Amino acid sequence: MFRRVLVAAAACGLVARLAAAQPAPAVPDKQDAQALVGSGVKLFSAKDFLGALAVFRDAYTRFPSTKILLNIATTLARLDRAADAANTYQRYLDASDSDPTKRAGVEKALADLDANLAIVTIGVTPADAEVQIGDKAEWLPATALSHYRVAPGDVTVSARRASYLPGTKAVHLDAGGELTITLALVAKPVVVVVTPRLGVARPSAPRARLGALVLAHVAVEHPGAAGLVGLTFDARPALQLELAALIGKTSGGYAAVALEPWHGRYRPLAVVGAPLFVSHGARIALRGGLGLEAVLSRNVSVVAEVAIERALNAEAGVEKTTFVPAVGITARL
Numbered sequence: 001m002f003r004r005v006l007v008a009a010a011a012c013g014l015v016a017r018l019a020a021a022q023p024a025p026a027v028p029d030k031q032d033a034q035a036l037v038g039s040g041v042k043l044f045s046a047k048d049f050l051g052a053l054a055v056f057r058d059a060y061t062r063f064p065s066t067k068i069l070l071n072i073a074t075t076l077a078r079l080d081r082a083a084d085a086a087n088t089y090q091r092y093l094d095a096s097d098s099d100p101t102k103r104a105g106v107e108k109a110l111a112d113l114d115a116n117l118a119i120v121t122i123g124v125t126p127a128d129a130e131v132q133i134g135d136k137a138e139w140l141p142a143t144a145l146s147h148y149r150v151a152p153g154d155v156t157v158s159a160r161r162a163s164y165l166p167g168t169k170a171v172h173l174d175a176g177g178e179l180t181i182t183l184a185l186v187a188k189p190v191v192v193v194v195t196p197r198l199g200v201a202r203p204s205a206p207r208a209r210l211g212a213l214v215l216a217h218v219a220v221e222h223p224g225a226a227g228l229v230g231l232t233f234d235a236r237p238a239l240q241l242e243l244a245a246l247i248g249k250t251s252g253g254y255a256a257v258a259l260e261p262w263h264g265r266y267r268p269l270a271v272v273g274a275p276l277f278v279s280h281g282a283r284i285a286l287r288g289g290l291g292l293e294a295v296l297s298r299n300v301s302v303v304a305e306v307a308i309e310r311a312l313n314a315e316a317g318v319e320k321t322t323f324v325p326a327v328g329i330t331a332r333l
Helices: 002-011 028-045 049-062 066-078 082-094 100-114
Strands: 118-125 130-133 148-150 153-160 167-173 178-184 210-219 224-236 239-247 252-259 266-278 282-295 300-311 321-323 326-332
Touching (some): 028 049, 049 066, 066 082, 066 100, 082 148, 118 130, 118 153, 118 167, 167 178, 210 239, 239 266, 266 300, 282 326
Parallel strands (some): 118 178
Antiparallel strands (some): 118 148, 210 326, 252 266, 266 282, 282 300, 300 321, 300 326
């Protein structure tokens, strides 16, 4: 059969034996391709078909001329690669610049090959997917697989595209027959993977800037405690302002600034504040300490502080400097 194909190919000038004798073109890539075609024709004449095929393909890469496709197709046929040869002949016939005077010879060569091949037309959704016919074949655009020739027998057709699940279909192909194969790929489900890291809170939304504050200040040197009920406000991502009422044996107010340099589930903080309470007159102190805020959720946090207070106008008989730790919670909407 392939002898008949080659006779037809030679009759219509499919092997471009005279390509090297054409006038030198002006385009460098075309000049290189022409020189390679000349070398490929010599290798073909010497029956080094593998070498000729490699040279013809190199020439086509440099300058994709339909004339070179004929050389490639005829060489593939001589190598008994019938399906590849037929598909290359089909590319020639489909090209807009193919030589009308050679069409009859190409069609005759293609018909001889088709008698022992199967023709498939593959439709894939989405249309820009890639298709592989057989386990070891190259992946090709689905749009290029209209009237595509393959060897007859059992074959697996696979399709793939980014963001879609791959699809496969097993079919049986008969020599001389035609088959239409359709594949509809399914889009991959969108999966959101959250990888937690130690010490990093991942709330569903940013917490509110304004919240309620409830703390207990415990005096160590003079047993007793005062409750603080008030507001906390995130003035900046790392800066909180606190304003609360002091409730206990003595009442008053409390204002403070808390710095939180790192954000996460556990947030170290530095606090500078000023308690003001009434005990035989107004008493004011300065408070400084370190603490930790544990973020339980975007709504609730637990706060613990170790701090020292220094009274600026302490009562007689009362220590001016006192160790006063604190613990409490903050709540936000």
